[in-house]
Amino acid sequence: MQDARELNLFAGQGVAVREVVMAAGHGRADYLLYVDKCVVGVIEAKPEGTTLSGVEWQSAMYATGLPESHARRAHTVAGRLPFVFEASGSETHFTNGYDPDPRARRLFSFPRPQTLARALRDAAQDPAAPTWRAKVRTLPGLDTAPLRPAQIAAITGLEKSLAEQRFSRSLIQMATGAGKTYTAVTAAYRLLKHGGFARVLFLVDRNNLADQTLAEFGNYRTPDDGRRFTELYTVDKLSSAGMLASSNVVISTIQRVHRVLSGGEAPEYDDPALDGWTPDAPVTVSYSPALPPETFDLVVVDEAHRSIYGVWRSVLEYFDAHVVGLTATPGKQTFAFFQQNLVSEYTYPQSVADRVNVDFDIYRIRTEKTEQGGTIEAGTVVPKVDRRTRQERYETLDEDLDYTPTQLDRAVTARGQIRTVLETFRDRLFTEIFPGRSTVPKTLIFCKDDAHAEEVVTLAREVFGKGNDFAAKITYAAQDPKGHLQAFRTSASLRIAVTVDMIATGTDVKPLECVFFLRDVRSAQYFEQMKGRGARTIAPADFQAVTPDADVKTRFVIVDAVGVTEHDFVEAPLNRDRSISLKKLLDRAGTLTITEAETATLASRLAALELQLTPDERTELDTVAGTPLRNVIRGLIDAVDPDRQADALAASPGADREDVIAALVERAVEPLAANPALRARIVELRQAHDRVIDENADTLIDAYGVVDPDRARSLVESWRAYLDEHRSEITAIQLLADAKARTVPFASIKELADRIARPPHNWTVDVVWAAYEAVDAGRVRHNDRGRLTDLVSLLRYTLGAETELVPYGDRVRERYAGWLRQQEQAGTTYSPAERWWLDHIADVIAASAGITDDDLDTAPFTERGGIDGAIRDLGGQRAVDLLHTLNEELTA
Numbered sequence: 103m104q105d106a107r108e109l110n111l112f113a114g115q116g117v118a119v120r121e122v123v124m125a126a127g128h129g130r131a132d133y134l135l136y137v138d139k140c141v142v143g144v145i146e147a148k149p150e151g152t153t154l155s156g157v158e159w160q161s162a163m164y165a166t167g168l169p170e171s172h173a174r175r176a177h178t179v180a181g182r183l184p185f186v187f188e189a190s191g192s193e194t195h196f197t198n199g200y201d202p203d204p205r206a207r208r209l210f211s212f213p214r215p216q217t218l219a220r221a222l223r224d225a226a227q228d229p230a231a232p233t234w235r236a237k238v239r240t241l242p243g244l245d246t247a248p249l250r251p252a253q254i255a256a257i258t259g260l261e262k263s264l265a266e267q268r269f270s271r272s273l274i275q276m277a278t279g280a281g282k283t284y285t286a287v288t289a290a291y292r293l294l295k296h297g298g299f300a301r302v303l304f305l306v307d308r309n310n311l312a313d314q315t316l317a318e319f320g321n322y323r324t325p326d327d328g329r330r331f332t333e334l335y336t337v338d339k340l341s342s343a344g345m346l347a348s349s350n351v352v353i354s355t356i357q358r359v360h361r362v363l364s365g366g367e368a369p370e371y372d373d374p375a376l377d378g379w380t381p382d383a384p385v386t387v388s389y390s391p392a393l394p395p396e397t398f399d400l401v402v403v404d405e406a407h408r409s410i411y412g413v414w415r416s417v418l419e420y421f422d423a424h425v426v427g428l429t430a431t432p433g434k435q436t437f438a439f440f441q442q443n444l445v446s447e448y449t450y451p452q453s454v455a456d457r458v459n460v461d462f463d464i465y466r467i468r469t470e471k472t473e474q475g476g477t478i479e480a481g482t483v484v485p486k487v488d489r490r491t492r493q494e495r496y497e498t499l500d501e502d503l504d505y506t507p508t509q510l511d512r513a514v515t516a517r518g519q520i521r522t523v524l525e526t527f528r529d530r531l532f533t534e535i536f537p538g539r540s541t542v543p544k545t546l547i548f549c550k551d552d553a554h555a556e557e558v559v560t561l562a563r564e565v566f567g568k569g570n571d572f573a574a575k576i577t578y579a580a581q582d583p584k585g586h587l588q589a590f591r592t593s594a595s596l597r598i599a600v601t602v603d604m605i606a607t608g609t610d611v612k613p614l615e616c617v618f619f620l621r622d623v624r625s626a627q628y629f630e631q632m633k634g635r636g637a638r639t640i641a642p643a644d645f646q647a648v649t650p651d652a653d654v655k656t657r658f659v660i661v662d663a664v665g666v667t668e669h670d671f672v673e674a675p676l677n678r679d680r681s682i683s684l685k686k687l688l689d690r691a692g693t694l695t696i697t698e699a700e701t702a703t704l705a706s707r708l709a710a711l712e713l714q715l716t717p718d719e720r721t722e723l724d725t726v727a728g729t730p731l732r733n734v735i736r737g738l739i740d741a742v743d744p745d746r747q748a749d750a751l752a753a754s755p756g757a758d759r760e761d762v763i764a765a766l767v768e769r770a771v772e773p774l775a776a777n778p779a780l781r782a783r784i785v786e787l788r789q790a791h792d793r794v795i796d797e798n799a800d801t802l803i804d805a806y807g808v809v810d811p812d813r814a815r816s817l818v819e820s821w822r823a824y825l826d827e828h829r830s831e832i833t834a835i836q837l838l839a840d841a842k843a844r845t846v847p848f849a850s851i852k853e854l855a856d857r858i859a860r861p862p863h864n865w866t867v868d869v870v871w872a873a874y875e876a877v878d879a880g881r882v883r884h885n886d887r888g889r890l891t892d893l894v895s896l897l898r899y900t901l902g903a904e905t906e907l908v909p910y911g912d913r914v915r916e917r918y919a920g921w922l923r924q925q926e927q928a929g930t931t932y933s934p935a936e937r938w939w940l941d942h943i944a945d946v947i948a949a950s951a952g953i954t955d956d957d958l959d960t961a962p963f964t965e966r967g968g969i970d971g972a973i974r975d976l977g978g979q980r981a982v983d984l985l986h987t988l989n990e991e992l993t994a
Contacts, residue, residue, distance in 0.1 A: 103118050103120070104117060104118070104119050104120065105119070105120050105121070106119050106120065106121060106122055111136055111139040112139075114215070115137060115138060115215040115216060115219065116135070116136065116137050116214070116215025116216075116218070117135075117136040118133045118134070118135055118136075118145065119133065119134045119135075119136065120132070120133060122134040123169070124163075124164055124167040124168065124169060125167040125168065125169050125170070127167065128163050128164060128166070128167020129160070129163060129164065129167070131144045131145075131146075131164040132144075132145055132146055132147040133145035133147065135185060135187075135218075137215050137218045137219050137222065138215075138219055138222075139175065140175045140176060140177055141168060141172050141175060141176035141177070141183065142176070142177050142183060142184060142185050142218055142222065143165070143183045143184060143185030143186055143187065143218070144161055144164040144165050144183060144185075144186055144187070145161070145187040145188070145189055146158075146160045146161035146164065146186075146187070146188045146189070147189055147190075148188065148189070148190045149190060149191075150190050150191045150192050151190065151192075152190045154188040154189075154190060154193055154195045154206075155195070155206065157188055158186075158188060158195075158197075158206060161186045161187065161188050161197075162182070162186065164183075164186075165182040165183040165186045165199075166181060166182045166183075168183060177222055177225075179199045179200055179225070180199065182199060183199070184198065184199035184200055184221075184222075184225070185197075185198065185199065185218055185221075186199065186206075187212065188206070189212075193208065194208065194209045194210070194211060194212060195207065195208055195209070196208075196209050196213075196422075198221070198233060198235075200221065200224075200225045200232040200233045200236070201233050201235045201236065202235060202236050202239065202267075203267070205267070207270070207422070209395060209422055210387075210389070210395040210419070210420050210421075210422070211389050211394075211395055213394070213395070213396045213422075214394055214396070217394075217396045221233070224298070231298070233298060234293070234297050234298035234299050234399055235264075235267055236298075237296065237297050237298035238261060238264040238265050238293070238297045238298070239265045241261055241265075241292060241296050241297060242292075242296055244257060244258060244261075244292070245325035247325070248325065249285075249288065250280065250281060250456065250458070251456070252276055252277075252280050252281075252446070252448035252452070252453070252456070252458075253276075253280070253281055253284065253285045253288070255446045255448070256274045256276060256285045256289075256445065256446040256448070257285060257288055257289050257292070259272075259274070259445030259446040260272050260274065260289055260426060260445050260446075261289070261292070262445070263443060263445045264293075264297075264424060268443075269440075269441045269443040270424060270425065270441070271424070271425040271426070271427070271439070271440045271441050271443060272424070272425075272426050272427070272440065272443050272445045273426075273427045273429070273432060273436065273437070273440035273443060273444050273445065274426065274427065274428050274429075274444075274445055274446050275429060275430065275432055275444060275446065275447045275448060275449075276428065276429075276430060276446070276448045277430050277448050277449055277450045277452065277453035277458065277459060277634075277637075278430045278450070278453075278459065278630070278631070278634030278635075278637050278638075279453060279458050279459045279610070279634065279637050279638045279639070280430075280448055280453050280458050280459075281458075282404065282428040282429075282430075283314075283315060283318045283404065283428075284318065284322070285428075286304070286402050286404070286426070286428060287318055287319055287322045287331065288322070289426075290302045290304075290351060290400065290402070291322065291324060291331060291335075293399075293400060294335055294350055294351075295326075295334075298399075299399040299400055300350070300399055301349065301350055301351070301352070301397060301398050301399060301400075302350065302351045302352070302398060302399070302400045302401075302402065303351075303352050303354065303359070303397075303398040303400070303401045303402070303421070303423070304351060304352070304353045304354075304402045304404065305354060305355065305356050305359070305401065305402065305403045305404060306353060306354070306355055306404050306405075307355070307404060307405035308355065308377060308378070309355050309358070309373070309376075309377035310377075310584065311404070312339050312353045312354070312355070313584075315353050315404070316337060316339060316353055319331045319332060319337045319351060319353075320332045320337070320887060327859050327864060328864060328866075329859055329866050330866065330868065330888075332887065332888075332889070333855070333866055333867060333868070333888065333889075333890065335350035335351060336348045336349050336350050336351070336889075336949070337349070337350065337351040337352075337353065338351075338352055338353070339352070339353045339354065340352050340353065340354035340358050340359065340362065340368050341368055341369075341370050347946075347957065347960035347961045347962075348946075348949055348950060352398075354368065355376075355377045356403075356414050356417055356418075357376050357377050357378075357379050358376065358377070359393070359417055360385055360387065360414070360417050361376065362390065362392055362393055363387045363388070363390045363392075363393055363417065363420065364387070364388070364390075365390070380413060381413050383413070384412060384413045384414075384415065384416065385413060385414060385416055385417065386416055387416050387417055387420050391964055391965055392961065392962070392964065392965035395420055395421050395422045396421075396422050397421065398421050398423045399423050399424070400423055400424050400426065401418065401421055401423045401424070401425045401426070402426045402428065403418070403425060403426065403427045403428065404428050405428070405429060405631070412435070415439070425440075427439075427440050429627075430450070430630060430631065430634060431626065431627040431630040431631060432444075432627075433626065433627050436627075449743065450630075450634075450637070450673075451676055451705070451739045451742075451743065452736065452739060452740075453637075454676060454705075454706070454709050454735075454739070455705065455709055455732060455735040455736040455738075455739050456732060456736070457639055457709070457712065457713060457732070458638075458639065459634075459637040459638060459639060460637060460638075460639055460655060460656055460657050460658060460709075460710070460713070461656075461657050461675050461676045461677050461706040461709060461710065462633070462636065462637070462657060462658050462659065462660055462675045462677075463657060463658075463659050463660070463675055463677060463680070464659070464660045464662060464667050464675065465530075465534070465535050465659050465660070465661050465662070466662050466665075466667070467523050467526050467527065467661065467662065467663040468663075468665075469519055469522050469523060469663075471516050471518070471519040472519060472523070472663060472664060472665075473665070475506040476516060477503065517557065517561065520557060520558055520561050520620070521561055521564075521565060523620070523663045524558075524561055524562055524565040524566075525565050527618070527661060528565055528566060531543075535616075535659055535661070536615070536659070539651050539652065540651050541597070541649055541650060541651045541652075542566065542572075542597040542598065543597070543615035543616050543649060543652075543659075544590070544597060544599075544611065544613045544614045544615055544616070544648065544649065545597060545598045545599070545614075545615070545616035545617075545618055545661075546598075546599050546601065546611065546614055546616065546617055546618060546635055546636070547562070547598060547599070547600045547601070547618040547620055548601060548602070548603075548617075548618065548619050548620060548621050548623075548632055549600060549601065549602055549620050549621055550602070550620070550621040551602060552575075552577050552602060554602075554620070554621075555575050555577055555600045555601065555602055556575060558600045558620060559573050559574065559575045559598075559600040562598050562600065566598075568597075571593075571595045571596060572595065572596065572597055572598065573596075573597065573598035573599075573600065574586050574589070574590070574596055574598075574599060574600070575599075575600045575601070576590065576599045576600070576601045577600075577601055577602050586599070587599075587611075590611060591610075591611050591612070591613065591648075592647075592648060593648065594647070594648050594649075594650070599611075602621075610635075610638055611635060611636075611638075612638040612639070612640035612644070612645075612655075613640055613644070613645055613648045613649055613655070614635055614636040614638075614658065615636060615649070615652075615655065615657075615658045615659065616636065616658065616659050616661055617632065617633055617635055617636040617658065617659070617660050617661070618661040618663070619632075619660065619661065619662050619663060619664055619666045619667075620663055620664060621664060621666075622664045622665065622666050623666050624669070626669075626671035626672075629666065629669070629671065629672065633660060636658035636659075636660075637658065639655060639713065640655050642654050642655075653714070654713050654714045655713070656710035656713050656714065657677070657710060675706065676702045676703065676705050676706035676709075676739070676742075677702075677703050677706035677707070678699045678700075678702050678703050678706075679699060679700060679703045680703075682700065682703065684704075684707045684708075684711070684784070684785065684788055685785050685788075687700055687703060687704040687707065688704070688774060688781040688784060688785065689781075691704065691771040691774045691775050691781070692774070692775050692778065692781060693775075694768055694771070694775055696767065696771055697767075698741075698742055698763055698767060701738050701741055701742055701767050701770065701771065702738070702739075702742045704738060704771075705735050705738035705739045705742070708731065708734070708735050708738070708784070709735050711784070711787065711788055712731055712732065712735070715787065719787060722783070723780070723783060723784065723787070726777070726779055726780045726783050727773060727777065727780050728773075728777070729773065734773045734774065737769075737770040737773070738770045738771070740766075740770065741763075741766040741767050741769070741770035741771075742767075746766070747762070747763055747766065750762050750763075750765075750766055811876055811877070813873075814872070814873040814874075814876035814877050815873075815876075815877050817865075817869070817870065817873040818870075818873050818874060818877050820863070821865070821870055821873070821896075821900065822900055824858070824863070825897070825900060825901070828857070832850075832853065832854050832857060833846075833847075833850040833853060835854070835897065846894055846951055846952070846993075847951075847952065848890075848891075848950045848951055848952065851890050851891060851893050851894065851951055852890060854893055854897075855867070855890050855893060858870075866888070867885075867888035867889070867890065867892045867893060867896070868885075868888045870896055871885050871888055871892065871896065871907070874896075874899070874907055875907075878907070881905065881906050881907060882906070882907040883906070883907065883908045883909060883912065885909045888909075889909075889910070889911065889949070891910040891911065891948070891949065891950065891951045892909055892910045892911075894910050894951055895907060895908060895909060895910045895913065910948065910951065911948040911949070914944060914947055914948040914992045914993070915944070915948060917991060917992045918944040918988075918991075918992055921988070921991050921992070922940075935975045936975060936976060938966070938975075939963075939966075939972055939975055939976055939981075939984075940984065940988070942962055942963065943984075943985065943988050944988065944992060947988065947989065947992045947993060948992075951993060952989055952993055953985065953988070953989060955969065955982075955985070958972050958985075
């Protein structure tokens with residue numbers, strides 16, 4: 103900040119000069135902004151409380167009135183300075199002249215000079231589309247081959263909203279299991295590659311879902327050349343180390359982001375006290391150098407149904423980014439926060455029609471104590487459990503104890519009530535709930551708290567007469583919750599999982615067939631999320647691997663022991679009349695006497711049947727129908743959709759509601775009513791669909807591992823030949839072939855990655871690494887997550903510089919540990935502050951194959967002062983020496 107008479111453009115990258123006289127007739131600008139010694143913008147400063155939109159004419163006048171003397175060292179666009187601000191101390195408005203149809207938007211604070219410098223560079227590189235707001239208007243066509251219709255609609259709807267720029271937020275509603283995360287990864291890839299976006303923040307609902315989301319990004323294959331997302335872009339979780347400058351996607355909970363913004367650290371481990379924390383009052387945020395507001399271009403909020411927009415709103419509004427919400431169950435508050443901008447909608451019944459999810463049934467269990475509470479008479483000896491230690495003692499009641507249903511399993515545990523409910527479930531399981539079955543279906547029981555869950559899991563084992571491996575508690579407080587969850591997905595012996603809310607959101611357990619409520623839920627959104635755990639379809643072979651007496655998962659059952667399904671917000675299943683046969687439903691469709699409820703039931707039955715069909719049978723039915731059977735089912739579901747019915751009523755004012763709905767139903771059943779052959783073939787397939795067991799012996803043709811050794815050997819030979827052939831063209835090969843070269847610039851590594859990814863080879867780090875792992879077993883360390891820097895390891899191993907193939911990051915970390923031991927043996931010790939710098943320098947080297955002085959002025963180093971902080975904590979020359987030493991020692 104300088105006065106005009108004391109102007110010194112060498113004082114810093116960004117300089118703001120007060121009270122500058124502009125060209126004649128354009129007044130005096132409050133501040134003139136310089137970046138890299140060039141004029142780039144103006145600030146119009148006003149007293150606090152001033153409405154800033156009313157003074158935009160002043161700042162625009164200054165932006166177009168640059169004195170002639172300044173013109174040579176100025177950036178302009180369309181005859182004006184590009185960056186225009188209005189500020190009052192409590193508000194800051196910013197207009198970027200490089201945007202199409204430039205419009206002021208509110209910022210949390212001023213951007214950093216380097217942010218404006220990057221915007222200037224982007225504008226110089228692509229004058230036709232200098233910002234992401236311009237680039238999203240010309241995105242390439244979407245490759246729809248790997249996408250479901252709902253995912254296509256969501257991505258195109260989001261990109262349309264971004265291009266129009268009428269809203270700063272977008273909401274995507276997709277039914278549970280429809281692939282929300284895959285949709286978000288696809289959108290993120292397109293925006294990072296083609297849309298000018300630099301960094302994405304992906305907010306998960308629970309920290310235990312961060313690894314699942316990280317895996318989604320890692321497994322995503324790009325539609326261009328089949329490479330993994332993580333080979334092209336760096337995906338990291340927000341941690342105590344902050345955020346690496348190289349990160350393109352950062353995954354976190356909103357609680358961890360708030361912790362970092364508040365100057366704290368986000369622990370590496372799961373911390374339920376942090377990640378599940380909901381403050382009593384709305385949080386506030388302050389400017390954070392570690393995460394400035396312009397850090398992210400896009401913020402994706404997964405499970406956006408959560409009521410976070412009151413207490414956490416300031417965290418989301420801190421960033422100058424477009425916010426996208428993903429949810430299966432939006433509420434009024436969700437719609438309000440996302441400015442009513444619903445860019446796509448995909449309901450649960452629609453997902454059933456598309457074979458994404460299965461329909462459900464409800465089985466109600468009622469007991470006297472559940473509904474009325476109970477009384478324990480005075481003089482009764484009762485066990486009492488200490489909440490903290492769980493130590494049990496016996497006491498005699500000196501007065502009657504009356505308890506209500508709401509106190510049950512909180513103040514009072516009625517073991518008899520739990521046992522009665524579980525025994526009823528056991529006794530009716532194979533006669534009424536899943537008739538004809540003999541294996542307990544995968545069952546998830548929701549309890550009120552951890553103590554309640556403890557009682558339920560103990561009694562479940564007793565009631566079914568099974569051991570510890572039959573039922574397990576999976577809560578944040580349990581031992582190894584992730585291990586138990588994985589076992590619940592894949593183990594044939596673990597049949598019942600008891601939880602509180604760990605598996606309530608975003609966690610897939612596809613073989614699940616029973617969702618058991620021993621706790622009431624008064625939130626429609628939360629209930630839908632809990633219900634959705636049982637909704638996913640699963641391949642028959644995978645299903646039978648864990649539930650051997652089942653054929654195909656065609657439904658799941660909500661077992662309601664507390665009346666949760668009696669709330670008004672609970673929608674009935676499609677299968678509303680279980681007493682009527684599929685043949686009768688089809689007959690009524692043929693005579694056009696089918697009711698609305700029967701239409702829904704028919705849709706449910708056809709959706710279940712379609713899951714059981716073979717591909718040939720499905721093709722045959724589609725041919726007979728003249729359209730995919732899925733479309734017929736979708737038409738039936740649309741006819742009973744309340745939103746579609748409301749639209750039809752609105753389009754026919756004054757019409758009788760029953761007549762309008764009857765017309766919708768008649769149009770929906772027409773493909774069946776007008777096609778007797780289709781109805782007959784459906785009945786035949788339904789009657790014929792029994793499982794056939796072939797007991798004849800088979801003949802072995804061949805047996806070999808997943809990786810074909812001959813193919814792997816051929817790939818390795820091709821790789822070696824490629825390096826020999828192109829040694830003179832590719833910098834990375836030249837440098838590593840030169841014994842004197844010690845480091846390889848990251849740009850050179852990326853150049854090689856791009857070259858080998860092109861046809862005809864289409865190689866990636868993972869592909870070449872796996873080939874070596876097959877050919878040179880014993881000399882290759884397994885690499886779960888290949889990074890670009892692993893090309894250095896591959897080159898050194900291929901060129902004979904190393905005898906063992908080790909992931910580059912592992913090698914750097916091992917060398918760093920060895921260097922620290924040498925320092926200690928030599929008597930050199932480092933303070934905690936010095937170790938912080940050394941540890942993070944090693945992390946950057948592991949991620950980027952080297953480090954430069956300039957890297958010290960990027961995250962995570964900027965949180966401790968960048969280069970100035972390094973000089974302060976390490977000493978001037980010593981900092982230079984240590985940087986040079988670590989570069990040599992860790993990359994050699």
